[in-house]
Amino acid sequence: MAKEAQKERSMILQxxxxxxxxxxxxxxxxxxxxxxxxxIPGNLSELIRTFDMLPVYPEINALQSAMRKKSASYIKxxxxxxxxxxxxxxxxxxxxMMMKGNIGPTGQKIPEPDVLLLSYTGCFTFLKWxxxxxxxxxxxxxxxxxxxYQENAEMTPEMxxxxxxxxxxxxxxxxxxxxxxxxxxxxxxxxLVLAKQAEDWITKIFETTKHKPSPIDAYFAGVYYIGPIxxxxxxxxxxxxxxxxxxxxxxxxxxxxxxxxxxxxxxxEEKYRLVVEGPPNWTSFREFWKIFYDxxxxxxxxxxxxxxxxxxxxxxxxxxxxxxxxxxxxxxxYTNLNIPQRIDxxxxxxxxxxxxxxxxxSIKSCNSFSAGQLGMMREIEDRxxxxxxxxxxxxxxxxxxxxxNIKNRLESFFQxxxxxxxxxxxxxx
Amino acid sequence: MKKYYLGIDLGSTTSKxxxxxxxxxxxxxxxxxxxxxxxxxxxxxxxxxxYDARFTLLTQRLQEEIDSKPEFKKYMKDIRSVFQYRQFKRxxxxxxxxxxxxxxxxKYNNKEDIKQxxxxxxxxxxxxxxxEFVNENLGSKNQFFRDIVSERYNQEVEKADKxxxxxxxxxxxxxxxxxxxxxVKYNFKELIDxxxxxxxxxxxxxxxxxEHGDKEDWYYAELNAVKSNYKNxxxxxxxxxxxxxxxxxxxxxxxxxxxxxxLLPFPEDCIKSEILCHAFGAHxxxxxxxxxxxxxxxxxxxxxxxxxGLVTSFHxxxxxxxxxxxxxxxxxxxxxxxxxxxxxxALEADKEATICxxxxxxxxAEVKELLHNGEKRPNILAGLHKAIVQRAMSxxxxxxxxxxxxxxxxxxxxxxxxxxxxxxxxxxxxxxLTMNIHTDSIFMGALxxxxxxxxxxxxxxxxxxxxx
Numbered sequence: 001m002a003k004e005a006q007k008e009r010s011m012i013l014q015x016x017x018x019x020x021x022x023x024x025x026x027x028x029x030x031x032x033x034x035x036x037x038x039x040i041p042g043n044l045s046e047l048i049r050t051f052d053m054l055p056v057y058p059e060i061n062a063l064q065s066a067m068r069k070k071s072a073s074y075i076k077x078x079x080x081x082x083x084x085x086x087x088x089x090x091x092x093x094x095x096x097m098m099m100k101g102n103i104g105p106t107g108q109k110i111p112e113p114d115v116l117l118l119s120y121t122g123c124f125t126f127l128k129w130x131x132x133x134x135x136x137x138x139x140x141x142x143x144x145x146x147x148x149y150q151e152n153a154e155m156t157p158e159m160x161x162x163x164x165x166x167x168x169x170x171x172x173x174x175x176x177x178x179x180x181x182x183x184x185x186x187x188x189x190x191x192l193v194l195a196k197q198a199e200d201w202i203t204k205i206f207e208t209t210k211h212k213p214s215p216i217d218a219y220f221a222g223v224y225y226i227g228p229i230x231x232x233x234x235x236x237x238x239x240x241x242x243x244x245x246x247x248x249x250x251x252x253x254x255x256x257x258x259x260x261x262x263x264x265x266x267x268x269e270e271k272y273r274l275v276v277e278g279p280p281n282w283t284s285f286r287e288f289w290k291i292f293y294d295x296x297x298x299x300x301x302x303x304x305x306x307x308x309x310x311x312x313x314x315x316x317x318x319x320x321x322x323x324x325x326x327x328x329x330x331x332x333x334y335t336n337l338n339i340p341q342r343i344d345x346x347x348x349x350x351x352x353x354x355x356x357x358x359x360x361x362s363i364k365s366c367n368s369f370s371a372g373q374l375g376m377m378r379e380i381e382d383r384x385x386x387x388x389x390x391x392x393x394x395x396x397x398x399x400x401x402x403x404x405n406i407k408n409r410l411e412s413f414f415q416x417x418x419x420x421x422x423x424x425x426x427x428x429x
Numbered sequence: 430m431k432k433y434y435l436g437i438d439l440g441s442t443t444s445k446x447x448x449x450x451x452x453x454x455x456x457x458x459x460x461x462x463x464x465x466x467x468x469x470x471x472x473x474x475x476x477x478x479x480y481d482a483r484f485t486l487l488t489q490r491l492q493e494e495i496d497s498k499p500e501f502k503k504y505m506k507d508i509r510s511v512f513q514y515r516q517f518k519r520x521x522x523x524x525x526x527x528x529x530x531x532x533x534x535x536k537y538n539n540k541e542d543i544k545q546x547x548x549x550x551x552x553x554x555x556x557x558x559x560x561e562f563v564n565e566n567l568g569s570k571n572q573f574f575r576d577i578v579s580e581r582y583n584q585e586v587e588k589a590d591k592x593x594x595x596x597x598x599x600x601x602x603x604x605x606x607x608x609x610x611x612x613v614k615y616n617f618k619e620l621i622d623x624x625x626x627x628x629x630x631x632x633x634x635x636x637x638x639x640e641h642g643d644k645e646d647w648y649y650a651e652l653n654a655v656k657s658n659y660k661n662x663x664x665x666x667x668x669x670x671x672x673x674x675x676x677x678x679x680x681x682x683x684x685x686x687x688x689x690x691x692l693l694p695f696p697e698d699c700i701k702s703e704i705l706c707h708a709f710g711a712h713x714x715x716x717x718x719x720x721x722x723x724x725x726x727x728x729x730x731x732x733x734x735x736x737x738g739l740v741t742s743f744h745x746x747x748x749x750x751x752x753x754x755x756x757x758x759x760x761x762x763x764x765x766x767x768x769x770x771x772x773x774x775a776l777e778a779d780k781e782a783t784i785c786x787x788x789x790x791x792x793x794a795e796v797k798e799l800l801h802n803g804e805k806r807p808n809i810l811a812g813l814h815k816a817i818v819q820r821a822m823s824x825x826x827x828x829x830x831x832x833x834x835x836x837x838x839x840x841x842x843x844x845x846x847x848x849x850x851x852x853x854x855x856x857x858x859x860x861x862l863t864m865n866i867h868t869d870s871i872f873m874g875a876l877x878x879x880x881x882x883x884x885x886x887x888x889x890x891x892x893x894x895x896x897x
Contacts, residue, residue, distance in 0.1 A: 374827055378829055381742060381829070387740075387742065389742075389743075390744060391747075392747040402747075405747065409745060411702050412702035412703070412740075415702045415705050416704070416740045423739060
């Protein structure tokens with residue numbers, strides 16, 4: 001019994017954190033809090049907290065809507081209002097939700113934004129998304145920060161300086177204006193200390209998949225694990241507490257030699273270890289996951305769990321360089337890495353986590369992820385001589401998830417893995 | 430006892446079966462159109478493959494005679510065709526009964542006229558088809574029961590009175606499907622006996638016919654030899670036929686693959702992905718194959734294989750099946766010609782009309798527009814074929830390009846115009862390299878399946894676990 005209770009504690013903590021945030025959002029006016037809409041990649045969570053604002057993440061709302069089977073009607077609503085079929089479905093789902101009253105995943109109303117903060121410009125759609133929202137919320141202040149792309153696989157001092165200048169001249173003064181709160185660097189530093197702690201814990205958590213069997217699934221469960229750190233709790237005590245708890249639960253699984261938990265209980269046999277590139281499909285998330293765990297496939301690393309921050313290579317928020325480290329954070333998000341950097345990162349994952357195969361889930365309407373995906377796959381295949389697979393689905397539009405076709409391709413992929421494994425066993429004998 | 434292995438490839442358009450021996454040699458092939466009832470389609474393909482296997486065994490026994498005596502060669506060719514006719518005939522009798530039953534149940538006022546018209550039509554097409562099988566080798570044209578009958582039936586119905594046209598078309602549509610989905614069991618020995626009787630009559634008749642002189646010399650050499658010696662061939666054949674008919678073609682293991690594989694009445698661990706099967710089959714025939722292109726009814730696959738025939742990566746069309754075999758089927762319907770006629774006519778083109786390949790339905794509209802503008806039909810068809818290959822080329826590029834050697838498989842590989850453009854475009858993009866196309870290209874998936882069955886490689890599928 002004690003074990004069962006312990007297993008669920010991190011989940012309870014997470015639920016409480018999220019419920020608390022949406023409660024606060026629903027009562028923002030009464031609480032006298034300002035609301036800042038922003039995106040996950042390059043999110044300035046600690047800075048937003050420094051100004052006591054509440055964050056809203058439209059992508060998170062979109063994927064939550066999809067998991068609650070509401071995205072289809074939201075997308076329809078957006079399309080009825082002239083959003084093209086080819087537009088990113090996160091956008092359409094969010095816009096549709098807004099048009100239908102902006103009721104969030106907890107059933108509570110999401111307040112209108114006081115600030116629309118774009119701190120990552122690598123995704124062009126983000127820009128257009130906030131331009132659209134600006135028309136809907138004419139009173140909101142729009143702050144756009146230009147994030148330089150890591151064209152030459154590095155963050156130069158000039159790039160950092162360029163961003164810090166924008167923080168100082170654009171972001172901070174406008175935050176002060178909206179909130180009426182003076183910028184307090186010491187407060188920011190305190191958040192950054194906690195951010196680093198959470199980042200250390202989450203890195204340790206995702207490294208546990210090096211164990212065989214892997215105690216967790218770094219993609220299907222991983223997207224839950226990144227929840228707190230991504231939706232505004234980075235830089236808080238609650239997040240550190242949550243990740244510490246989660247880590248100890250995972251340690252217990254390792255001690256007992258247990259595999260990942262799936263919606264249908266524990267995965268009994270780990271047959272394949274995979275690295276996945278690209279976001280998951282949210283409308284048929286369970287079905288999609290099931291195809292993997294039914295085959296005994298566990299995801300040991302994924303690029304998607306790095307969208308909110310890449311910590312694998314040792315980078316951390318640093319309280320001694322507060323604004324510089326926020327600048328680096330923005331530039332270091334996964335989709336801001338150039339293609340060779342992404343290949344190196346994925347190669348490292350495949351090698352460090354001893355993966356048997358590599359799968360790309362390509363989302364046609366997501367430029368940030370899709371650009372270069374095929375080339376990356378080819379390069380990884382050549383470099384590591386590892387079986388690779390490519391499937392296509394969508395983020396939150398249920399019309400683009402073809403279960404039987406995806407299953408057909410994945411079955412072929414798994415049989416290919418199986419064949420290779422048995423060949424290896426034969427040649428090893 | 431000899432061991433045999435079966436592979437069944439249940440595709441979206443055709444179902445194929447291949448039987449191999451212990452040396453991976455193909456001894457039987459069977460093919461039929463995939464229909465509403467998958468089990469029947471799979472069973473028919475398997476039956477066909479078993480008959481084919483018996484013929485192979487028979488041929489092996491008579492190899493010396495076939496090689497040295499033209500009459501044996503001719504007789505063996507003829508008996509295959511007539512044998513197919515006898516199978517056809519049984520199903521045709523069943524269709525006749527079904528048609529009459531359907532018409533009898535009609536509530537039209539002119540029911541009697543419809544019935545008379547039907548009987549008249551059947552009276553015309555039945556001997557016509559018989560003649561084509563017995564004298565013109567219809568059996569070797571890879572046409573299925575439904576195609577053969579409907580082509581001729583439609584022709585005759587169009588000539589019939591307007592008042593019976595609709596009911597006759599309706600009667601056919603209502604009757605063909607149940608007949609097609611009915612599993613008819615044949616007795617090999619009986620069918621062979623019947624076939625020999627038919628041939629007996631045929632050759633007897635030939636004795637009195639003068640030579641026309643419009644065929645090549647070898648044709649008359651074979652014909653003359655068989656005319657004077659068929660009795661001799663018959664008696665040799667009869668010496669073997671009982672043994673061959675009774676020989677147990679024991680299937681030791683089987684593997685199912687293809688689009689409908691999950692629905693095959695097979696144990697689940699005997700089901701394998703068509704990607705692996707196509708690659709394995711292609712590799713068996715052409716061991717140096719590194720890239721396999723398979724164009725089937727509803728998917729196109731570009732597959733890279735290693736030196737053992739194992740798949741290293743693959744790419745399939747996603748979301749849309751434009752540019753696959755069904756596209757050709759749809760186009761054939763648009764033009765009102767049969768699938769087999771598409772390729773040859775496209776080869777007559779003097780240029781290729783530009784046609785967008787992204788949507789099958791839109792391509793239909795483009796075709797109409799082009800026809801309206803006076804474009805020649807062969808040029809339009811050539812454009813359509815080129816469009817298909819262009820789509821396949823983009824898939825190949827996505828899968829990592831063409832590596833030497835390149836093997837083309839699947840039903841569409843039988844189309845000569847597609848072949849022409851594949852050769853052209855692969856050479857243009859990847860330079861001169863060895864390209865393999867085999868007469869058995871459509872059977873590659875089933876062959877790969879049979880080979881996996883022989884190796885008894887365990888496979889694991891989600892569906893298997895679900896039921897545990």
